[in-house]
Amino acid sequence: MGSATSSPYRATRLALLVAFTAGAGSGYLAHEYREVVVANPGVIGLTLLLVFAAGGLIRVVARALRRAGSRVDAIFAEELGNKPSPRPR
CATH class of the missing domain: 1.10.287 (Helix Hairpins)
Structure with a gap:
């Protein structure tokens, strides 16, 4: 188990990873379904x-x-x- 001081750092890294993954996924879907997005x-x-x-x-x-x-x-x-x-x- 990690120490209590590393927990906020790990949570921040995980939040950034989730945000990046969501952004990349959204960008991919927007590129694939461009006509639907515009319509x-x-x-x-x-x-x-x-x-x-x-x-x-x-x-x-x-x-x-x-x-x-x-x-x-x-x-x-x-x-x-x-x-x-x-x-x-």
């Missing part, structure tokens, strides 16, 4: 709007879950304190 700009605009709205919703949900997790961690830390473990290590 239906309204549908494409609406789809992009829905994709960005879903991304914003995912961001809000992730923040709420992270905030709830930190609250649970604070409750555990307060309840457990610095009691030693009953099992020897």
Whole structure:
């Protein structure tokens, strides 16, 4: 397992890889179906709007879950304190 400090770096790298893959895939599809893209700009605009709205919703949900997790961690830390473990290590 990696350390906690490398986790944000790995998450950033993974997010960039996903964004690059999505962009490359979208570019390929736009190139292959150029006539469809030009003929239906309204549908494409609406789809992009829905994709960005879903991304914003995912961001809000992730923040709420992270905030709830930190609250649970604070409750555990307060309840457990610095009691030693009953099992020897």
